[in-house]
Amino acid sequence: MKKQDSILILVLLAAAAVFFLGFRIWNRKLPEEVVVYVGDLEYARFSAGEDKELVIEGENGTNRLIVKDGKADVTEASCPDKICVRQNPISRTGETIVCMPNRVIVAIEQASQKKIRSETGG
Numbered sequence: 001m002k003k004q005d006s007i008l009i010l011v012l013l014a015a016a017a018v019f020f021l022g023f024r025i026w027n028r029k030l031p032e033e034v035v036v037y038v039g040d041l042e043y044a045r046f047s048a049g050e051d052k053e054l055v056i057e058g059e060n061g062t063n064r065l066i067v068k069d070g071k072a073d074v075t076e077a078s079c080p081d082k083i084c085v086r087q088n089p090i091s092r093t094g095e096t097i098v099c100m101p102n103r104v105i106v107a108i109e110q111a112s113q114k115k116i117r118s119e120t121g122g
């Protein structure tokens, strides 16, 4: 009886450890990607974790995108309104920088976006 009890405790501890580790992994921040769209097409996609400088060839001009410390920012643009330049840097999933004149969209997306969408229903 005592032996069975200790086995049961061991099993429970193991289950708790697996659950805890699984929870830790589940709870960990999912990898995010910087995605650049020009018009309706995906122009570039890369990890938000890597520092990068990119000149986006938009439909009516260029936008300079700088990714640093997980933040994406448009620092220069050829568009007349410069709204994209004035927008704050983005770092969270779902945030975007839009340049209407150049039809450029810079977005932060999660690497497993499809899964997330189906879970949240939108």
Ligand SMILES: [Zn+2]
Binding pocket: 077, 079, 080, 081, 082, 083, 084, 085, 098, 099, 100, 101, 102
């Ligand atoms: Zn712009």
